[in-house]
Amino acid sequence: MSTATIIDGRKFSATLRGRIAEEVTRLKNDHDLTPGLAVVLVGEDPASQVYVRSKGKQTLEAGMNSYEHKMSAETTQEELLAKVEELNNDPAVHGILVQLPVPDHIDDHAIINAIDPNKDVDGFHVINSGRLATGARGASAPMIPCTPLGSIMLLKDHLGDLSGKTAVVVGRSNIVGKPMAQLLLQESCTVTIAHSRTKDLPDVVRQADIVVAAVGRPEMVKGDWIKPGATVIDVGINRIEIDGKNKLVGDVATAEAMEHAGAITPVPGGVGPMTIACLLANTLTAASRQNGLKEPNLL
Numbered sequence: 001m002s003t004a005t006i007i008d009g010r011k012f013s014a015t016l017r018g019r020i021a022e023e024v025t026r027l028k029n030d031h032d033l034t035p036g037l038a039v040v041l042v043g044e045d046p047a048s049q050v051y052v053r054s055k056g057k058q059t060l061e062a063g064m065n066s067y068e069h070k071m072s073a074e075t076t077q078e079e080l081l082a083k084v085e086e087l088n089n090d091p092a093v094h095g096i097l098v099q100l101p102v103p104d105h106i107d108d109h110a111i112i113n114a115i116d117p118n119k120d121v122d123g124f125h126v127i128n129s130g131r132l133a134t135g136a137r138g139a140s141a142p143m144i145p146c147t148p149l150g151s152i153m154l155l156k157d158h159l160g161d162l163s164g165k166t167a168v169v170v171g172r173s174n175i176v177g178k179p180m181a182q183l184l185l186q187e188s189c190t191v192t193i194a195h196s197r198t199k200d201l202p203d204v205v206r207q208a209d210i211v212v213a214a215v216g217r218p219e220m221v222k223g224d225w226i227k228p229g230a231t232v233i234d235v236g237i238n239r240i241e242i243d244g245k246n247k248l249v250g251d252v253a254t255a256e257a258m259e260h261a262g263a264i265t266p267v268p269g270g271v272g273p274m275t276i277a278c279l280l281a282n283t284l285t286a287a288s289r290q291n292g293l294k295e296p297n298l299l
């Protein structure tokens with residue numbers, strides 16, 4: 001029985017972060033410029049606290065400035081908008097992100113769209129979504145959402161040219177599913193976006209040379225849904241309890257899928273680490289653009 005190659009996102013992201021650190025050193029030496037990333041966390045969601053801590057640590061390790069803004073769960077929408085405005089106007093801050101999810105009383109669309117699009121290192125602002133959808137380049141090139149950007153980097157590294165491949169993205173979120181589909185389309189894949197209401201989902205997934213699972217449901221994509229030899233990118237991060245123990249699983253039933261796939265990203269250690277590495281890459285890009293400097297080529 002065949003067993004898939006594991007696509008090691010931890011290793012790839014470590015190499016990428018190394019290149020980013022070199023570029024940051026160059027910016028400091030040649031242009032006296034230190035990129036700065038501001039992360040805003042509202043409330044005490046335990047997983048978000050872990051991600052924000054990791055972002056701060058990896059930002060500092062890359063030689064950038066990290067600004068953490070922790071706000072209580074009772075923060076009002078107006079207070080959060082005022083914080084975003086303060087960061088928009090701070091010249092030391094080149095990248096801003098508000099950690100998601102925010103508490104229910106806050107309108108996340110309004111907050112995201114209050115961020116200066118040029119500092120929107122998450123790439124979630126409607127201007128960046130529009131730029132991505134229309135293939136804008138040069139001075140109006142988009143900031144690309146970090147998880148899809150990391151996923152496409154892993155795919156291109158593993159497969160090379162993606163042109164002509166059939167891709168199915170399972171999940172239609174603004175953060176992952178939709179931008180992922182745009183990036184695959186840009187690489188000349190034939191793209192289907194499937195979701196929880198898609199009819200005959202297993203058969204739809206079986207058509208794909210590339211499967212991106214981003215539904216947020218533990219092990220929903222089964223092994224026999226995978227076309228033999230397909231490349232599987234598992235974006236899910238789900239905490240489940242098995243035999244009284246907490247376990248992290250993706251949206252794909254990995255053990256089964258490995259019997260069918262050509263290659264697969266594990267959870268943990270696949271797409272997750274790429275998310276923060278790409279956030280650092282976007283911060284470096286944002287700092288370079290804001291200072292009229294050539295963007296670094298990190299690949």
Ligand SMILES: Nc1nc2c(c(=O)[nH]1)N[C@@H](CN(C=O)c1ccc(C(=O)N[C@@H](CCC(=O)O)C(=O)O)cc1)CN2
Pocket residue numbers: 051097098099100101122146147237248267268269270271272273274275276
């Ligand atoms: N403003 C944003 N909010 C959220 C984003 C985002 O991109 N921007 N994405 C996720 C959370 N996230 C980053 O914020 C993130 C998730 C997972 C990982 C990661 O490295 N995962 C590890 C496992 C870590 C664990 O044990 O939990 C892995 O997969 O190996 C990094 C970042 C939602 N919110």
